[in-house]
Amino acid sequence: MQDRDWKAILKKVGISFGVISIIFTVTVGGFIVANLQHMGRLARVVQLVQGDYLEKASFGQLIDGATRGIVDSLGDPYSVYMDAQENAQLMEQIEGKFGGVGIILSLKDPKKLTVLRPIKNTPAAKAGLEPGDVIMKIDSQDATTIDQEKAVSLMRGDPGTKVTLVVYRDSAKKTLTVPLTREPISVPTVEGEALPGNSDLAYIDISQFSTNTANELASVLKNMDMSKYKGIVLDLRYNHGGELDAAVGVASYFVKPGPVVYIVDNQGRTVTKSAEGNFLGKPFVVLVNEESASASEIVSGAIKDEGTGTLVGVKTFGKGIVQTIFPLDSGTSVKLTTAKYLTPNKVDIHKKGIEPDVKAELKKGEEATISPTDRNYDSQLTQAVQILRSKIK
Template sequence: MDLQESRWKEYLKNLGWVLAIGSLIFTVVVGGFIVTNLDHLGRLARVVKLVESDYLEEVSVDTLIEGATKGIVDSLGDPYSSYMNAQENEELMQQIEGKFGGVGIILSLKDPQKLVVLRPIKNTPAAKAGLLPGDVIIKIDDVDATTIDQEKAVSLMRGNPGTNVTLVVYRESIKQNVTVPLTRENIAVPTVEGLALPGNSDIAYIGISQFSSHTALELNEVLRNMDISKYKGMILDLRYNHGGELESAVGVASYFVQPGPIVYIVDKGGNAVTKASEGNYLGIPFVVLVNEESASAAEIVSGAIKDRGTGTLVGTKTFGKGIVQTIYQLDRGTSVKLTTAKYLTPNKIDIHKKGIEPDVEVKLKDGEEATLSPTTKAFDTQLTEALKVLRQQMK
């Protein structure tokens, strides 16, 4: 035996010990999972092998892993949990930041089986092209939009500024399909609007359309620019607000509730984390407008206000989304969004699938549209009632 052969044998012996120790650690850490799920893992491995050996077309390993990962999350049956490929993950991050390339459409939550336009965002391609609330998107380029979910539809409509997308929508008012060619633009969505309520110079109107990562900062800037101290009352409009970022909701709620709990976040083990006011309470009379499309983070704010008794909720029962999603970044720019907790209002009420009842119930009339950020004194029924309630509080 020469010196080189001796060294190789020693190396292989040491490598064997390393692998043995590694195998032992692996068995201790995940052994329970493997023993419990050996049949399932064997089935998965067999399917992969069958695809590799017998399937007619060539399929990459990346495609199989992507499909398996998506399938695992889809099997949860949770509409709020999803696997996102690199493009979808990037688009979600852009949405959280409030900046993305797209056409400027907000979809309704009311019927998840349809892609119904809730409203086009002001000064975006969708608004300029004349898309209307209630339009039902039935085709996105060559894709049948009646067979896809909202996340997929949003992904298809977004893209690089300057690129084109064609929508076909069904418009109930004329009972016809309308083809709408659009050119994507950079969409920077302002989430907070503030103005003096037309005809009521002593009343501030604040409309919040969603909760992005910068909404609380936007609200602070709007209040400062308006010089909120000169107003005797405020109307906070959270109608058609589908929610967004948790911390942003806590930051906004801090302006409307006194120091103390805003929301409790409860994980699967029953462990609760208290999110409390940041101490920015304005202390002026106010009314909150809510409706059946006020959801998630919007319900955190309105739930805190109702339970803490600092304002009056006017409108209709909210959507009822009382669960929290966490985004986990994976490899190659992908991510998985999972429902990881539920939230409870300050009175520890679980509103999921129940919604929040307003203090004063008022419905819009048939065919009536909400006057969001009103420019005239022609207010909708809910806003009119909100003003009436606020005036009574201010006496």
């Protein structure tokens, strides 16, 4: 009786396995048949290049090119394939330490390599590069035909090595050739001081979000002794973002415990990132502009939704998507857009930006006074101080 039971069970298992095998075969076979023409085309191109192309091309070179092409075909400027050198440079940027010339590029027009600002005390700043300079050539490479990722990789390099930039300066209507020697670039992402002329107001500028930014902010706040200040100006202008967890860590000082951002993937699954309970509890304003993007919008969006501070400036950039870096072989990687983020009120700001609570624009030709050294504030900072004063009277 038991033998018969086992035979019946095995028969059912065999039938089930057979059905699954058929389904698998049909599914995979259908995929192969549907894509056979494309795969054949790819194989044919590889064959032609290796057999008939005038120059030598390694198989690894072709695989790199094909991989890059697959990611580029997505049409997403934030999804990129990175070779070993580009991947290493990105890791250095995330850590905030690298060899280069010290240029931050503007996000406003991704097809144009415009200098947002040179980093203080770097080769670019010492050579006199200015915001608005457009990079036309990097050594012998035509910079008008490459993306920002490629441009950054060309400008980075070992300290002591040289690179020459050709830039167009619209304000002077002339082209400049600027030879530079790369140096170790260690970018402090947080600067804090008493606001010149307003000793009871703390001014904090966050230039980007690296892995250490939240720790830097904690250190700056401790060294400043925040008990001496009645209010805070948080400057996030020209901050292109960076590391997600760093943004959450920073937001923890400016919103009460609770959700800072919701991360939603392509299956609708949601991860909640919450403030850590470091809320300062002081009146503050946040300066934002059209170049405040990504992680800086996570901080700004949480503050606006929670109503703990006042956003002053103009509408932010509108990058509400999250990229994940997937390591590949031989030190390469692919960076893909894998999720979108929503503010605490479940607002999707991608391609929309965040409207400030109080609109304040720079005057024509006026430059922002980031980390001011005197009372000659720009129009946005002036208005931010006025609003903050009204809060602490």
